[in-house]
Amino acid sequence: MRPLVTSLKHGSRLVIAAACPAARALGLTPGMAITQARALVPGLDIRDADPTGDAADLLRLATTAARRWTPIAAVSGADGLLLDITGTAHLFGGEATMARRIVRLLARLGYTARVAVADTAGAAWAMARFQDRRPGDGVVIVPPAQHAEALAPLPLAALRLDPAAIDALVHLGVETVGQLAAMPRGPLVRRFGDALVTRLDQASGRIAEPLDPVIPPEPIAVVQRFAEPIATAEAIEHWLGTLMRHLVTALTQAGKGARMIELVADRIDGVPQHLRIGLARPSRDAAHMLCLITRRIEEIAPGYGIDTLALHVRRADPLGAQPFEERLEETSADIAPLVDALANRIGDARLWRIQPVESDVPERSLASAPPLADATRPAARLKPDDVRRLDRGVDLHPWHPRWPRPARLLRRPERLDHVIAELPDQPPRRFTWRGQTHRIICADGPERILGEWWQRTAEADSVRDYFRVEDEAGHRFWLFRRGDGERPETGDLAWFIHGAFG
Template sequence: MPAQGQPQLQPQPLVTIHRSGQRVTIAAACPAAQALGLGPGMALTQARALVPGIEVEDADPQGDAALLERLALFAARRWTPRAAVAGADGLWLDLSGVAHLFGGEQAMAARIVHFCARLGLFARIAIAGTAGAAHALARHGPGSGGGSGGEILICAPGGEAQALARLPIAALRVADEVVSAARRLGIETIGELIAMPRGPLGRRFGAPLLTRLDQALGRAAEAVEPIVPEAPPSAAARFAEPIASAEAIAAALGSLIVALVATLEKKGLAARRLMLRCARVDGEEQRIAIGTARATRDGAHLLALLGPRIETIEPGFGIDAMKLVAERCEPLGPVTIESALAGEAPAPDLAPLIDRLAGRLGAHRLFRMSAVESDVPERSLCIVPPLGEAGSEQPLQWPKQWPRPVRLLAHPEPVDKVVALLPDGAPRRFTWRGDTHVVRQADGPERIYGEWWRSRNEAQAVRDYFQVEDECGARFWIFRRGDGVDRRTGDLSWYVHGVFG
């Protein structure tokens, strides 16, 4: 049973809609909406009559298609070279010859389900000997074994007819008119179609139904056009004689950058990450890589970033080939210069400076802080890239009556041997990092409640913060877990969360 006073969150039914003239129908429905009897193809007026409180959003078929294409490209690079987009809501993956690399079909399917769950997607995976059977089972068949993030159904080799027998005719990807005509004749499942003579079926419903049935059962081939990942832009050079000096490598690098920039301009792209591969005569390969804070195809800037890395290359007995690859690219088009028409000077471009500093100090050492909407102090700030967008356009506003410390610890550090009067008394003595501090002055408490919508454990959580100053003048931001009365709000342990001054 939930704890008393703990809020219970119920998922709000959500559907997406598309409009065709004056008709508005459901394009997709969330699991909560499907549990209430809503589904694709249903009129929105009928859905609202059944469930008055549903949430409605416009469908984005172009965005869905773009997402499926990105997923297909990822699958072609990571899982199987034969991947294709299947309709408006799925992917084809040919597992022939690759499933054993991932521990078998079941393990590979579970891995894909876990990957989709991390993206916030619920996956239904069906593995069968034919593309038509897999398509039908994934959308109309029962699933199991995938965990909370998805469902998995594996059809035994040669068992397509038995697996499809109980599925509806619509699973064969035939027109709605064919499905309606079959229902008028009392034909509901694929098994009933399989048992009927082919001649009357062809005359009654046409050749497309027989073709789809044969493709699902493996009697006819089905062409699947896989998506082919495009090779990243690159420039290569081979040398008649091996080179080994830094000057020769720099000269060859300059030529490669000029060629790569020309290729990027033709494609309307700009580089975010470059990889230089140097093949030595002994078969070893030397690599150096750089990244940029913003997509660019400025050859001089890229050369300035790669130039200092040349000294890290060990040419050995010589380098006979070099290749410069733009591993990560982004579209780059004309950019409006702000305030140019008003006669004001444009804002300085910090990207070149950030790239140079990242090359010397390391990219992980460059960041900026962004405000996050949260009352819990350690969640109210986050790290973003130097040129990344902040999480909030408004500056962080702390309570004026309760100033925050100059230094906020990454994680609250526990203190012990605390002497304090419950429930609202400030600590009079505590030990932190092995030193004992005697408190001379204190202010508080400032009460901060847990974020119950994040975790059930925070539904009743309470923190009481105090600003304390010890006998040496050091000032600390210290808090107690719990309100000092109800043990359900916290275990009454103490922590230092920041330091003033």
């Protein structure tokens, strides 16, 4: 595996944003110019950095930490978290055990983590980044009230100081935190300002360092409890209507639309009943969501009675104010309710739409997409030296009407038997498919399709000749012969059926 680094544009230069352990072992470090890195390691694997995506992942990780480990979790820079585990460490077996569990969990998720536990946030930040770790361990535990001694041998960068201040201190002969702490405060404040002393006092604990914790979003749910159990479908439907109105109010206040709702019916015997519905788009339409749930009320087994009904929003997306047209004829048909009704009845996996793909090979010219996906094709992102930039012609759609395709395309072409056809370019007169013989009365073709040699070397000489044929019963098929009928290297002259026209 080649060493991997990510690149980021810094001014007019491309520099390394992050490097894998193998790249670091070869002397590549963040901030190094990409040109210098290529000179040091010719076979370097360079990929674009994604700071926005990294920040979003770090925020999700902080939210998970706030829900799982401690209520106070804050993002620290571009690559760290600060967790206040005061009062929670004993729930996980102590500080050391908790820290090692976090390291192991992050390792399973693909993250290499260093965890340090100290009395102050500044000390923990410094120890996690600058303290040498034991082999095979990613945890540093600073004993209580000993963080000053632990910080003393660390470099000045451990205090999160400005690089200009660090250079000035090093020029004066101050290189470690211990040397800086031994200096009088007055001259430091006059020479470097309050920021340097503030960072030193925060790390030592003289000044508290406030954290900006991540606040996990509260789940949206509405609950209705009953003094007497209910057991009929009519009663359940009545209270679902009441709950749905309350749920829509809660969604409106949160500025969100539901994508997945779960109904939980708690029976008096302690066996809950669960019912989930999904929506193709964020929605706050109470009537539509209630209709989707009530259609499946028969799936709820009330038993001896239900004493609690609850609606939980399991997934939601932002949804602002909905515009409307002044005239009815200007409104376009919305198929989202139909998609929701079908998907909740037959399942999401059985509902899709076909979108075109740029490919000459028919089975590769389409792909499945969500039913409400945008039908427009995104423009291809070409590199500056891509030869396709020289093409000034009209962008033809992959499904151009000049080349008609069958309404039904088989998942895989099926081989035909007992084919009678004249070589090299005549359509078949008769063939057998799935045990039934078809006699051809009308045909059109051939349409020659060559293999995609630029993607698959095995298709360098591949040729398919396609024919549209119609049999005596009026059925129309799309057949092809593998090979051009003249050169053996183009195919073995076997016949296949690839689809059927409507």
